[in-house]
Amino acid sequence: MSNIITAPALDIARIRADFPLLEGEMRGKPLVFLDSAASSQKPQQVLDALDYYYRHQNANVHRGVYELSQQATDAFELGRERARHFLNAGSTQEVIFVKGCTDGINLVASSFGRKFLREGDEVIISAMEHHSNIVPWQLACEYSGAILKVIPINDRGELIMEEYKKLLSERTKIVSIVHVSNALGTINPAKEIIDLAHERGIPVLLDGAQATPHMKVDVQALDVDFYTFSGHKVFGPTGIGILYGKKKWLDAMPPYQGGGEMIATVSFEKTTYNELPFKFEAGTPDISGAVGLGVALEYIEQIGQENISAHEQQLLEAATKQLLAIDGLRIVGTAENKASVISFLIEGTHPYDLGTILDKLGIAVRTGHHCTQPLMDRFEIPGTVRASFAVYNTMEDVDKLVAGVKRAANMLR
Numbered sequence: 407m408s409n410i411i412t413a414p415a416l417d418i419a420r421i422r423a424d425f426p427l428l429e430g431e432m433r434g435k436p437l438v439f440l441d442s443a444a445s446s447q448k449p450q451q452v453l454d455a456l457d458y459y460y461r462h463q464n465a466n467v468h469r470g471v472y473e474l475s476q477q478a479t480d481a482f483e484l485g486r487e488r489a490r491h492f493l494n495a496g497s498t499q500e501v502i503f504v505k506g507c508t509d510g511i512n513l514v515a516s517s518f519g520r521k522f523l524r525e526g527d528e529v530i531i532s533a534m535e536h537h538s539n540i541v542p543w544q545l546a547c548e549y550s551g552a553i554l555k556v557i558p559i560n561d562r563g564e565l566i567m568e569e570y571k572k573l574l575s576e577r578t579k580i581v582s583i584v585h586v587s588n589a590l591g592t593i594n595p596a597k598e599i600i601d602l603a604h605e606r607g608i609p610v611l612l613d614g615a616q617a618t619p620h621m622k623v624d625v626q627a628l629d630v631d632f633y634t635f636s637g638h639k640v641f642g643p644t645g646i647g648i649l650y651g652k653k654k655w656l657d658a659m660p661p662y663q664g665g666g667e668m669i670a671t672v673s674f675e676k677t678t679y680n681e682l683p684f685k686f687e688a689g690t691p692d693i694s695g696a697v698g699l700g701v702a703l704e705y706i707e708q709i710g711q712e713n714i715s716a717h718e719q720q721l722l723e724a725a726t727k728q729l730l731a732i733d734g735l736r737i738v739g740t741a742e743n744k745a746s747v748i749s750f751l752i753e754g755t756h757p758y759d760l761g762t763i764l765d766k767l768g769i770a771v772r773t774g775h776h777c778t779q780p781l782m783d784r785f786e787i788p789g790t791v792r793a794s795f796a797v798y799n800t801m802e803d804v805d806k807l808v809a810g811v812k813r814a815a816n817m818l819r
C-alpha cells in the first residue's frame with residue numbers, strides 16, 4: 407500500500423445517492439455491499455441512459471438509411487468513443503465491443519492463437535490468473551500444440567519477476583497477465599511486464615477486469631498490445647465489455663466469429679472482411695450495453711480515477727488494519743501494491759460459514775475460490791472470504807464489516 411495519495415474529499419454521500427440499490431435493505435438490514443469485484447452497482451445515470459435508449463433511439467445499427475437507425479448508430483458509436491477516451495486508445499478502430507473480459511480474452515486466444523501459435527511455441531500467464539485467463543489459453547494450446555508457462559508468485563502474492571525473465575524466450579509468442587488480481591488485490595507491474603516482453607518483440611495482453619474500476623489505465627502509455635475489461639465491473643451493464651487491440655495485431659488476426667456486420671462482401675466463393683473494429687463484431691451488437699457502458703465510463707472519469715483510487719486506498723488501509731486485529735484472521739494477498747480487495751481467512755472457520763453469517767447481517771461479501779483455483783492451490787487453501795470496495799463504500803461499511811466478522815468468528819469458534 408505504498409501508493410497512497412491524499413484524497414481530495416469526495417462527497418461519497420452524493421455518490422452513493424446515485425446508486426438506487428444501495429439505499430435498499432437486505433434481510434431487514436441496510437445493505438453493506440462489499441462485492442463490487444464480482445459486479446458493481448449501477449448509477450442512475452446509466453439506468454437513465456438505458457431507459458432513454460430503448461424509449462427514444464432503439465433500432466439496429468450500421469444498417470438503416472432511416473433517421474432512427476442513424477440515431478441508434480450515433481449513440482452506439484458514442485459508447486465506443488467514450489471507451490476509447492477512457493483507455494486513451496489512439497483510434498476507435500482499436501476498440502472492439504465484446505461481451506466482457508472473458509469474451510475479450512477468448513477472442514485473442516482464439517484468433518491470435520490460430521494465426522500465430524504453432525507446436526512448441528509458448529504462452530506465458532501467471533499463477534494468479536482468473537480462470538478466464540487460463541482456460542482460453544489452454545484451449546489455444548490444445549489446438550496448436552503450444553505450451554502454457556506460468557510465472558510463479560511469492561507468499562505475498564506478487565509475481566516473481568526474476569522467474570518471468572527466465573521464462574521469456576524465442577519460443578514465447580504472447581504474454582497474458584492479470585493487471586490487478588481479483589482474489590489477492592495485487593497490482594501487477596504492468597509496464598515492466600510489457601517492456602520485458604517487448605524487448606523480445608512479444609505482445610502482451612492485460613486482463614483489466616479489476617484494474618479499470620480502480621485506477622487510470624492508459625493503453626498508449628503502457629504500450630500494451632491487448633487490454634480487455636467488463637462493463638459490469640465499472641458501473642455499466644452486464645453483457646458488454648471492451649477489447650482494445652493495437653491495429654497492427656488486429657489487422658494481422660483472422661476474424662473471431664463470422665456473420666453479419668463483420669463482412670465487406672460475401673459470395674459463396676469468397677468473403678472479404680469489414681474494416682476494423684467491425685471485423686471482430688459479428689452480428690447485432692449489444693447496442694444498449696454500449697450506450698450504458700459509455701455513460702458509466704464517463705461517470706468514472708467525472709469523479710476522477712485518482713480520486714477513486716485515493717478513497718478506496720483509505721478504505722483498504724482501514725479495513726486491513728482493523729481486520730488484522732481480529733484474533734486468528736489472516737489476509738491472503740499482502741502485496742506492496744494492492745487495489746481495494748481483501749481476501750481473508752479465520753483460523754478454525756470455513757469461508758462459506760463466515761460469508762453466510764455476514765449475509766444475515768446484511769453484509770454482502772464473496773466466498774470461495776474466486777475463479778482462481780490454481781491460486782488457491784498455491785496457497786493450499788480451499789478459498790477465502792473476499793471483501794471488495796468501490797467508490798460508493800464508506801468507513802461505516804468498513805466498521806460494519808469488521809464488527810460483523812468479529813461476531814461471526816465468535817459464533818463459529
Ligand SMILES: Cc1ncc(COP(=O)(O)O)c(C=O)c1O
Pocket residue numbers: 443444505506507508509536538539584586587588613615616636
Ligand atoms: C481478473 C478477472 N478477469 C476476468 C474476469 C471475468 O470477467 P467476466 O466474467 O465479466 O467476463 C473477472 C471476473 O471476475 C476477473 O475478476
